Amino acid sequence: MTATSPALLDRRLLMFTGKGGVGKTTVVAATAVEAARRGRRPLIVELGHRASMEGLFANRSIAYEPSQVTDGVWAMNLDFESALADYFEQHIPVKRVARTIMRNKTLQKFFQAAPSVAEVATLNKLSALEAEREGGKPRWDPILVDLDATGHALMLLNVPEVMTGLIGDGPMRRLIDGFSSLLADPRRTVLSLVTLPRELPAQETFELYQKLREHHKVALGALFINQVPERPLTPGQAGLLDRVQSRAKRANIGPLVDEVTLARRAMRYQANARAQINRLRRAITMPIVELPLITSRELDPEAIASLGRSAIEQLEDRSAEDANTSHARRMRR
Template structure:
């Protein structure tokens, strides 16, 4: 299982779709997922598979690829069904207004539902690779830190047993890892380094960092040395764009110096045909 995470706007959904395509082309049985709400009517990830949103249960969305949205209620029902040994009773329990209000009262209950749904997929042998397009950074840390948090409150019983089972998957680098997607810019790189530290505190393995939209420098070193004084002195239109490759190079270096995890890069490409181009570029590595 791979959790694709990072701050908003860095291209998490694109990378999830690209990795799914690459893995599927190599014969892997892939499940692509994202955390959603029942009220959602649009999914950035689903659009890469020709849909407005992913199904609530795994369905084929592309060759060798299934898709499903992770919903708190679905996971809560799965857990109650496993405890009560009856899907009918579980659905009836979740139909209770009082229980629904309780389960929606705090974020931990929502994360717990998502956690149990993921655990259900991990228990099976249907998929070789599960990709989770995570929401923004904080949600990732909430999910990876959930077992330790709740085990302090509920150390015994069926909930604790499931939490420990899920924790054994999350903390095993042979079975799970986080892939952090970032941009070669100052703030995204700083947040990426903070996220690596946060994931370490929850014992979640970090498989690597994908630096997305890395700009290609159209100038040679000699051309840059001649142009830089002119651009700096005259404040030409396009000066910021001229400096972008240098900024990207600097931030990529900072990341490599401090991340202590594998660093991958994806080039900046036109939006049209983006997925196909990235599949071809990254799949060849």
């Protein structure tokens, strides 16, 4: 994101992906809550039947039709069957025929197995949501898409290219062309990545980043590094560990020896996390957001709101720094 590009929340379509278990859904929810706090009307779109989002919003039921899950935040679950039914009803003139097709179990199995059908139905619904207007303004501002894990996200992004040579003129061609235009417009759409400060997720994130840079036109938003541990001890405190451990052993104070062992373990964990973060910062040019380690027990509405506020403020600070750097370079020329 450069100094002249729109801020993250100014885009129409915000997509998020990452390896399973990195806290992607939490990041999406937190970003939506912050968008609502700033007076916007965000819609969270969760793909598939995971229903992970419900647990973050007091187990509010989230279905195919958008519903309000907390103050100013709306959410929906974009399941395949409902999205496909929408597609048929939009593009088959006779509604009775469309409903008959969807009730046919043999055809349902075929659609589930056929390549790219689920992705096309998903693109159709996302395009429809992006096109919705109320009072001349977008109904949803922005739309935050909680994509499945990285493999499915890449399949979805590949659909326009794969389908280009397979379809002629008609509704599907218009759909694919329209969504391709939306994906390729960096002022409307960005894809953000979510990861953890651990070796395997960091490596997979770097590999995904390379694939996206080389093979996809979608603009990249931010890299959210979730669950970053705080430094457990100050340098001065860490320097005392050897002395404390030695005295605890001589005095045979077992609990204190255990505490020192735990402290050393926490220090190693934090050092390893920082090493992975530094590695990502060197390898990836996206704006990077570091979010603190919060256990599931602590993940209440206030914590989610705090995460979202921290994330967007970090991006704003980065944008301001980039603008100042760019201005200084122009002044030196």
